[in-house]
């Protein structure tokens with residue numbers, strides 16, 4: 001039985017972390033709001049009983065409903081036997097996935113530093129300051145942390161030769177940063193070689209290559225999390 005994925009239909013957003021892992025691991029999923037629309041997603045969320053997810057993405061797997069990207073990935077990885085199988089190691093992967101979630105929140109705050117409910121145009125000055133600090137301090141701090149995690153495995157991925165949900169997510173943040181901050185990322189090329197290795201290797205995971213070339217993959221755009229605004233990039 002396939003898992004239902006509920007996520008906003010117009011942006012890669014956080015839903016993409018789930019899609020990439022499902023595609024790479026050949027986990028059957030239905031992209032519910034892509035098949036229906038955003039209204040169906042809102043309706044579905046509000047009709048739910050018990051503990052509801054706070055926000056998309058969330059998945060429904062039989063009687064189970066799970067929100068929070070990191071938890072969804074950990075759950076699917078456990079269920080499909082795509083982790084290490086050792087609790088200590090899998091907790092380390094989960095920890096990295098939560099680090100990625102924190103980072104994604106900071107990416108979002110570069111264009112929405114004041115209020116997520118207001119337009120970018122109404123908070124551009126603060127965004128400029130925020131993006132400057134993000135490029136100077138936060139990107140290097142996070143990417144060196146992730147680079148060290150890959151380096152410590154001695155292999156191509158975080159677990160060595162075996163890819164995991166952390167690697168598909170690291171691929172996505174590297175692609176997103178290349179889109180959002182192309183000048184900065186070019187100027188820093190070579191600063192996180194193991195991460196660049198993950199970015200190069202993940203598209204080689206066979207089922208994923210098909211997905212990446214397919215129309216189902218949504219391009220980054222200025223409604224999503226990774227947005228490109230010239231003024232927020234290095235000049």
Ligand SMILES: N[C@@H](CCC(=O)N[C@@H](CS)C(=O)NCC(=O)O)C(=O)O
Nearest residue numbers: 013014055056057067068069070101
């Ligand atoms: N920590 C959550 C964040 C979920 C989240 O912020 N989802 C966004 C879309 S990417 C949303 O719809 N948020 C609505 C809101 O925050 O009110 C996760 O990692 O899944």
